[in-house]
Amino acid sequence: MAPVLEPFFKQVDSLSESFIDRLRKAVAIPSISAQDENRKDVFRMAQFLASELEALGAEVHQRPLGKQPGKEHLDLPPVVIARYGNDKNKRTILVYGHYDVQPALKEDGWATEPFELSIDSQGRMFGRGSTDDKGPVLGWLNVIQAHREAGVELPVNLLCCFEGMEEYGSEGLEEFIHSESKGFFKDADAVCISDNYWLGTEKPCLTYGLRGCNYYSISVSGPAQDLHSGVFGGSAHEPMTDLVNVLSKLVDAQGNILIPGIMDLVEPVTEEEKSLYTNISYTMDNLHESLGSETGIHPTKERTLMARWRFPSLSIHGIEGAYSAPGAKTVIPAKVIGKFSIRTVPNMESEDVNKLVFDHIKAEFAKLNSKNKLDVWLQHDGKWWVASPKHWNFSAASKAVKQVFGVEPDMTREGGSIPITLTFEQATGKNVLLLPMGSSTDAAHSINEKLDKRNYIEGIKLLGAYLHYVAEEPLPSS
Amino acid sequence: MAPVLEPFFKQVDSLSESFIDRLRKAVAIPSISAQDENRKDVFRMAQFLASELEALGAEVHQRPLGKQPGKEHLDLPPVVIARYGNDKNKRTILVYGHYDVQPALKEDGWATEPFELSIDSQGRMFGRGSTDDKGPVLGWLNVIQAHREAGVELPVNLLCCFEGMEEYGSEGLEEFIHSESKGFFKDADAVCISDNYWLGTEKPCLTYGLRGCNYYSISVSGPAQDLHSGVFGGSAHEPMTDLVNVLSKLVDAQGNILIPGIMDLVEPVTEEEKSLYTNISYTMDNLHESLGSETGIHPTKERTLMARWRFPSLSIHGIEGAYSAPGAKTVIPAKVIGKFSIRTVPNMESEDVNKLVFDHIKAEFAKLNSKNKLDVWLQHDGKWWVASPKHWNFSAASKAVKQVFGVEPDMTREGGSIPITLTFEQATGKNVLLLPMGSSTDAAHSINEKLDKRNYIEGIKLLGAYLHYVAEEPLPSS
Numbered sequence: 040m041a042p043v044l045e046p047f048f049k050q051v052d053s054l055s056e057s058f059i060d061r062l063r064k065a066v067a068i069p070s071i072s073a074q075d076e077n078r079k080d081v082f083r084m085a086q087f088l089a090s091e092l093e094a095l096g097a098e099v100h101q102r103p104l105g106k107q108p109g110k111e112h113l114d115l116p117p118v119v120i121a122r123y124g125n126d127k128n129k130r131t132i133l134v135y136g137h138y139d140v141q142p143a144l145k146e147d148g149w150a151t152e153p154f155e156l157s158i159d160s161q162g163r164m165f166g167r168g169s170t171d172d173k174g175p176v177l178g179w180l181n182v183i184q185a186h187r188e189a190g191v192e193l194p195v196n197l198l199c200c201f202e203g204m205e206e207y208g209s210e211g212l213e214e215f216i217h218s219e220s221k222g223f224f225k226d227a228d229a230v231c232i233s234d235n236y237w238l239g240t241e242k243p244c245l246t247y248g249l250r251g252c253n254y255y256s257i258s259v260s261g262p263a264q265d266l267h268s269g270v271f272g273g274s275a276h277e278p279m280t281d282l283v284n285v286l287s288k289l290v291d292a293q294g295n296i297l298i299p300g301i302m303d304l305v306e307p308v309t310e311e312e313k314s315l316y317t318n319i320s321y322t323m324d325n326l327h328e329s330l331g332s333e334t335g336i337h338p339t340k341e342r343t344l345m346a347r348w349r350f351p352s353l354s355i356h357g358i359e360g361a362y363s364a365p366g367a368k369t370v371i372p373a374k375v376i377g378k379f380s381i382r383t384v385p386n387m388e389s390e391d392v393n394k395l396v397f398d399h400i401k402a403e404f405a406k407l408n409s410k411n412k413l414d415v416w417l418q419h420d421g422k423w424w425v426a427s428p429k430h431w432n433f434s435a436a437s438k439a440v441k442q443v444f445g446v447e448p449d450m451t452r453e454g455g456s457i458p459i460t461l462t463f464e465q466a467t468g469k470n471v472l473l474l475p476m477g478s479s480t481d482a483a484h485s486i487n488e489k490l491d492k493r494n495y496i497e498g499i500k501l502l503g504a505y506l507h508y509v510a511e512e513p514l515p516s517s
Numbered sequence: 518m519a520p521v522l523e524p525f526f527k528q529v530d531s532l533s534e535s536f537i538d539r540l541r542k543a544v545a546i547p548s549i550s551a552q553d554e555n556r557k558d559v560f561r562m563a564q565f566l567a568s569e570l571e572a573l574g575a576e577v578h579q580r581p582l583g584k585q586p587g588k589e590h591l592d593l594p595p596v597v598i599a600r601y602g603n604d605k606n607k608r609t610i611l612v613y614g615h616y617d618v619q620p621a622l623k624e625d626g627w628a629t630e631p632f633e634l635s636i637d638s639q640g641r642m643f644g645r646g647s648t649d650d651k652g653p654v655l656g657w658l659n660v661i662q663a664h665r666e667a668g669v670e671l672p673v674n675l676l677c678c679f680e681g682m683e684e685y686g687s688e689g690l691e692e693f694i695h696s697e698s699k700g701f702f703k704d705a706d707a708v709c710i711s712d713n714y715w716l717g718t719e720k721p722c723l724t725y726g727l728r729g730c731n732y733y734s735i736s737v738s739g740p741a742q743d744l745h746s747g748v749f750g751g752s753a754h755e756p757m758t759d760l761v762n763v764l765s766k767l768v769d770a771q772g773n774i775l776i777p778g779i780m781d782l783v784e785p786v787t788e789e790e791k792s793l794y795t796n797i798s799y800t801m802d803n804l805h806e807s808l809g810s811e812t813g814i815h816p817t818k819e820r821t822l823m824a825r826w827r828f829p830s831l832s833i834h835g836i837e838g839a840y841s842a843p844g845a846k847t848v849i850p851a852k853v854i855g856k857f858s859i860r861t862v863p864n865m866e867s868e869d870v871n872k873l874v875f876d877h878i879k880a881e882f883a884k885l886n887s888k889n890k891l892d893v894w895l896q897h898d899g900k901w902w903v904a905s906p907k908h909w910n911f912s913a914a915s916k917a918v919k920q921v922f923g924v925e926p927d928m929t930r931e932g933g934s935i936p937i938t939l940t941f942e943q944a945t946g947k948n949v950l951l952l953p954m955g956s957s958t959d960a961a962h963s964i965n966e967k968l969d970k971r972n973y974i975e976g977i978k979l980l981g982a983y984l985h986y987v988a989e990e991p992l993p994s995s
Contacts, residue, residue, distance in 0.1 A: 250747060254845045263809020269728060269933025272860050273772050273830030274804065274821045276812045280768055283833055287765035290758055292885035294751050326752065331741020334754045334888040343752045352751030354849050355761055359842065362835030362856060367732045367896045369858055371832050378840060380847055382750050407770035410812040418845045455747025 042194065042507035044442065048500050050189035051181070055496050058181045059164070061091070062495065063156040065138075065173040066166035072116065072139035072207040081116040081203045084138045088119050088176070088201055095183045097123040097199070100223075104204075104211035115211050116203030120223055123183055124196035130509055131196040133227035135463065136176035136234060137205030140168035141484050148486045162492035170477035170490040175233035175498070176201055178476060182503040194510035198227055205234075205459075213462050220466035229432040229509070230463045230471040233502065237478045238451055242320045243440045243501065245433055246473035248348060248452030249460060251383035251423035253392050257285060257400060260374035261411040268369045275371070276409045279361055282375045285413070288403045289379060290353040294336050294346065296381070298353075298399045304387040305351060312349075316341040319449045329479070348452035351387060355379045378418075382454060389420045424461040425452070430470040431515065435508035442508075443501045474505065520672065520985035522920060526978050528667035529659070533974050536659045537642070539569070540973065541634040543616075543651040544644035550594065550617035550685040559594040559681045562616045566597050566654070566679055573661045575599040575677070578701075582682075582689035593689050594681030598701055601661055602674035608987055609674040611705035613941065614654035614712060615683030618646035619962050626964045640970035648955035648968040653711035653976070654679055656954060660981040672988035676705055683712075683937075691940050698944035707910040707987070708941045708949040711980065715956045716927055720798045721918045721979065723911055724951035726826060726930030727938060729861035729901035731870050735763060735878060738852035739889035746847045753849070754887045757839055760853045763891070766881045767857060768831040772814050772824065774859070776831075776877045782865040783829060790827075794819040797927045807957070826930035829865060833857045856896075860932060867898045902939040903930070908948040909993065913986035920986075921979045952983065 051058070070084035071077040085101055092099045101117035116139065143153035149165075151157035156166040168174075179199060186193050200219075204210045216224070237244050259278040266275065290296050321340050327333050337343045346352065359376040362368045383392060397415055404413040427433070428450050440448040457473070464471045476498035482488045529536070548562035549555040563579055570577045579595035594617065621631035627643075629635035634644040646652075657677060664671045678697075682688045694702070715722050737756040744753065768774050799818045805811050815821045824830065837854040840846045861870060875893055882891040905911070906928050918926040935951070942949045954976035960966045 252747065252847065254847070261808075261810055261812040266808070267933060268830070268832035268834070268858060269730065269860060270931070271808070271825065272832045272932060273824035273828055274813055274815065274932075275808055276770060276772075276814055277768075277832055279833045279835070280772075281770055283761055283764045284770060286761045292754060292759055292762060292887040294754075294758075330739075330744070330749070330753055332739055332753075332888075334739040335752055336754055336888075337752065346751035347749065350751055352746070354746040354750045354755055354847070355757045355839075356746070356846055356848055357757070357840030357850065358836055359840075361833075361841070363837055363839070363841035365837055367856065367858075368834055369730065369732070369832070370834055372835065378845065380746060380845075382747055409770040410810075410814075453748070454750060454752075455745060 042511055044504055044507060046189045047185055047191050047503050050185040051496060051499050051503070054181070054185055054188065058177070058496065058499065059492070061177050061181065062164065062169065062174055065177060066156045066168055067154055069154045070139045070168070070203065071142050072204050073142055075110070075113060078113050078116070081139050085117050085119050085203055088138055091180055092121045092199070095123070095180060095187065097121040097183070102215065104215060107210060118212065118215055119199070119201040121199040122196065124193055126196060129195050130228045131198060131226040132506060132509060133198040133200060133224050133230045133467065134179050135200045135230065135232045135459065136179070137172045137202045138176055139203045139206050140171065140173070141206050143167040150487055158492065163489045164492055164495065165487055165489045167488055169488055170481035171483035171488065172205070172234045174490040174495050175476040178233065178499050178502045181499045182506065185499070185503065193506065195506045196226065197506070198224055200224070209459055212459065216462050217466045224467060227467050227469055229469050230467060231432070231474050231505065232460060232463070232471065233474050233476050234457065235453060235473050235475045236481060236483070237475055238319065238321055238449055239325060240478040240480055242446055242449055243444055244449035244451040244475065245428065245436050246451045246453055246475065247428040247433065248425040249423060249456055250348070250454050251421050252380055252456050253383055253389055253420040254378070254380040254418040255396060255415060256418050257282060257377040257413065257415045258374060259411050259413050262373045265373045266371040268371045271371060276411045277371050278375050278411050279372055281404065281407055281409045281411050281413070282358065282377050284407060285400055285403050286355055286377050286379065289355065294352060296351060296353045298395050300395045301351065301392065304391055306385040308345070308349070313341070315450055316344050319344060319451065347454040349384055351384050352382045353379060383423050385423060385425055387423070389422065393417055421456050421458045422461055424464065426464070426471055431512035432470040432472045432509070435512050436472055436474050436505045438508040439501050439504035442504050443497055474502070520989055522982055522985060524667045525663055525669050525981050528663040529974060529977050529981070532659070532663055532666065536655070536974065536977060537970070539655050539659065540642065540647065540652055543655060544634045544646055545632055547632045548617045548646070548681065549620050550682050551620055553588070553591060556591050556594070559617050563595050563597050563681055566616055569658055570599045570677070573601070573658060573665065575601040575661070580693065582693060585688060596690065596693055597677070597679040598697070599677040600674065602671055604674060607673050608706045609676060609704040610984060610987060611676040611678060611702050611708045611945065612657050613678045613708065613710045613937065614657070615650045615680045616654055617681045617684050618649065618651070619684050621645040628965055636970065641967045642970055642973065643965055643967045645966055647966055648959035649961035649966065650683070650712045652968040652973050653954045656711065656977050656980045659977045660984065663977070663981065671984065673984045674704065675984070676702055678702070687937055690937065694940050695944045702945060705945050705947055707947050708945060709910070709952050709983065710938060710941070710949065711952050711954050712935065713931060713951050713953045714959060714961070715953055716797065716799055716929055717803060718956040718958055720924055720927055721922055722927035722929040722953065723906065723914050723918070724929045724931055724953065725906040725911065726903040727901060727934055728826070728932050729899050730858050730934050731861055731867055731898040732856070732858040732896040733874060733893060734896050735760060735855040735891065735893045736852060737889050737891050740851045743851045744849040746849045749849060754889045755849050756853050756889050757850055759882065759885055759887045759889050759891070760836065760855050762885060763878055763881050764833055764855050764857070767833065772830060774829060774831045776873050778873045779829065779870065782869055784863045786823070786827070791819070793928055794822050797822060797929065825932040827862055829862050830860045831857060861901050863901060863903055865901070867900065871895055899934050899936045900939055902942065904942070904949055909990035910948040910950045910987070913990050914950055914952050914983045916986045917979050917982035920982050921975055952980070
């Protein structure tokens with residue numbers, strides 16, 4: 040049966056100005072995790088969150104993570120963890136967000152001061168961190184406040200995990216989550232992360248999959264030092280010639296990966312899965328708009344979305360050691376390192392992919408009969424993640440979208456990685472849902488980052504409604 | 518008949534300490550043309566040369582070249598031109614050199630102060646500019662002085678052209694030479710340039726050819742801005758994929774140029790030419806030593822030298838716009854520019870080469886069926902130069918080598934370019950000879966640049982003897 044949400048929704052509307060004010064205060068704290076000089080602001084932001092949560096009646100801890108590896112003069116910002124409600128008869132939802140932000144300078148091209156929330160006539164709230172991820176984090180606090188002031192009981196126990204290093208590699212968080220999965224987070228029945236974006240601007244989505252990423256380097260070296268191409272050109276094997284040749288054997292212009300065996304690792308597309316893509320609100324115009332060009336490979340939205348979400352891709356990122364400045368230099372570089380990565384999907388296991396990649400590259404290099412030396416290695420990998428969108432966690436979120444926005448959400452995957460998603464799944468063993476608040480035009484990480492007032496206020500309703508539908512979901516039969 | 522050189526040679530030996538002292542004074546002036554703050558030193562060096570030449574009885578002018586293009590707060594250093602002798606019955610030899618030097622800092626790794634001439638127990642005279650090109654320039658002055666003090670008449674009229682911007686693109690010189698070819702230089706019967714190096718360390722050489730260079734850029738562009746490879750990988754044509762593919766179609770790992778028609782432009786090797794290479798003092802060990810590796814392409818010295826001197830080569834220098842730093846970045850670059858150059862040889866005309874290059878690259882790109890945009894253009898070109906080594910200018914130099922060093926010189930070409938060589942040939946219409954003083958180990962442009970005392974003192978004898986043999990050469994029959 041559908042929960043009664045009207046009093047909560049009304050309370051959100053009547054508190055909307057104070058919720059915006061809470062976001063204004065948060066944006067005003069330049070909690071940039073990548074810049075040493077702002078570390079104190081990251082701590083200040085942790086304290087702000089902890090104080091607000093305490094004022095709302097939550098049990099709050101700021102958990103230290105020690106010194107920052109490689110920058111031991113800096114303390115890592117704390118993980119702010121909180122519990123609201125401790126009723127054994129309720130489900131417990133663990134929510135994650137981050138309170139640090141990307142760097143921002145007015146001079147970068149911002150139309151407004153990046154650390155002052157500026158609202159324009161269209162209700163766009165500009166400010167660094169507005170959508171990534173202070174708006175969504177405060178969304179959970181606002182949900183608690185609206186329930187308290189409406190006199191409506193929160194239908195679940197809420198656990199919060201808010202970190203301050205997300206924009207700088209989530210230093211220390213993975214170990215923390217693993218250790219707290221048997222501690223502070225042990226009651227969690229499911230996880231909800233609000234740190235991504237709608238596919239477009241009008242329709243909310245629930246995200247159930249992410250691609251992984253295996254990042255490789257190929258080095259080719261020959262002479263002991265860079266050579267003058269006039270003096271030596273034609274007489275020595277050139278590492279750049281060999282590297283370009285090998286790189287050209289990785290992927291074709293249509294995006295097909297040329298490494299034998301790679302595509303055999305990919306889970307076949309089922310008929311049922313195909314139908315998922317047809318219903319998604321997305322057009323080729325949306326693609327062209329985000330590319331800023333009409334250089335898409337595939338003719339249809341279905342094939343385009345599959346290429347981004349559920350098929351692997353291979354991108355060549357660049358070459359280290361070669362001449363990369365403007366102008367002309369007649370150098371033969373002595374050692375060059377090509378960088379490329381493969382976005383991975385089910386059921387590609389990293390070690391299998393590595394073996395195919397290494398074997399192929401070595402075989403292609405051997406064909407060249409070059410006396411240069413080639414080496415290839417994995418720089419880093421991160422696994423893909425796919426959750427079951429039929430889990431009650433998703434069903435609840437889907438009903439909440441329908442209730443708040445009047446539409447069925449798009450069921451999406453994403454091409455990129457949010458590594459902490461997989462960490463939560465593996466550490467807790469529970470279903471993880473990505474439930475975004477912001478839209479595709481929010482410009483996270485860019486200048487003029489914003490969150491639309493509608494996305495914020497209706498998003499608060501969405502997060503609250505989701506908790507109510509979670510409480511209503513039947514226990515799984517198994 | 519052989520000229521009488523003994524009194525001149527003896528005078529050179531007895532003046533050797535003062536010649537070294539002259540070099541010491543010149544090295545002490547840091548006439549670095551590339552650094553604004555040293556421009557006054559470049560002018561000081563011009564004045565030093567002019568004063569020394571005047572003291573030797575030459576007619577000297579310091580010709581201004583105006584403001585430096587793009588750096589109008591700087592005056593270009595003057596061309597120091599001089600005439601010694603004006604006898605209509607003598608041949609007139611125009612000699613070129615440069616009095617500016619490359620930058621040098623002790624901190625770069627010099628074992629001694631770069632602007633203090635330091636002579637070690639093996640007679641190596643270390644100092645910036647010692648071999649490039651102050652030693653050779655002063656060589657001509659020393660020749661005049663030794664003749665005067667020995668009471669031997671200089672057997673030719675000598676014209677000097679010493680510039681101060683060679684290490685920074687010879688700004689303004691080309692126009693100057695063209696205009697003076699009908700003026701101050703109009704009597705020149707031949708040109709001699711001492712600004713390159715022996716092939717090894719023991720045997721002098723005469724250089725009769727240089728390769729040209731056509732430098733190209735290929736740009737491939739697609740999206741309006743860089744893309745995240747997670748979000749877009751697989752859905753859009755990637756400029757880097759296309760560029761790498763096209764670059765891989767230019768040259769193979771064995772150095773063979775893959776552009777159809779290019780090799781048809783190359784003058785065939787004659788049997789007579791082949792025999793020239795057999796006699797040259799060079800071994801595969803010499804190649805391996807200079808490469809610092811055994812990554813040479815060809816099995817024999819003959820084929821190696823031909824590859825460097827008389828066949829074209831193609832080198833890929835790098836890519837602008839792609840990720841070139843250490844580490845990992847998952848970017849899809851929006852626009853990348855590949856740089857490559859072709860070293861050209863007789864009879865490759867630049868326009869013919871350009872057409873073949875452009876046609877091939879466009880055809881290869883068309884095969885990719887990519888929606889990206891490709892552009893290819895010539896950044897700059899410089900023509901190859903080959904003189905006749907049978908000209909009296911070379912015969913005279915060859916006899917001088919035999920006289921001073923007791924061996925036949927290696928007849929060499931070089932793979933790189935010295936563009937001013939061709940300018941002198943074209944402007945004067947006369948034969949140009951490259952007659953180096955320094956050896957292959959002199960480290961011009963590098964740290965610990967040096968000139969061996971033997972190369973300097975015997976080199977002065979060589980330059981003087983060359984002038985005597987020039988005077989003895991019969992007039993051409995035609």
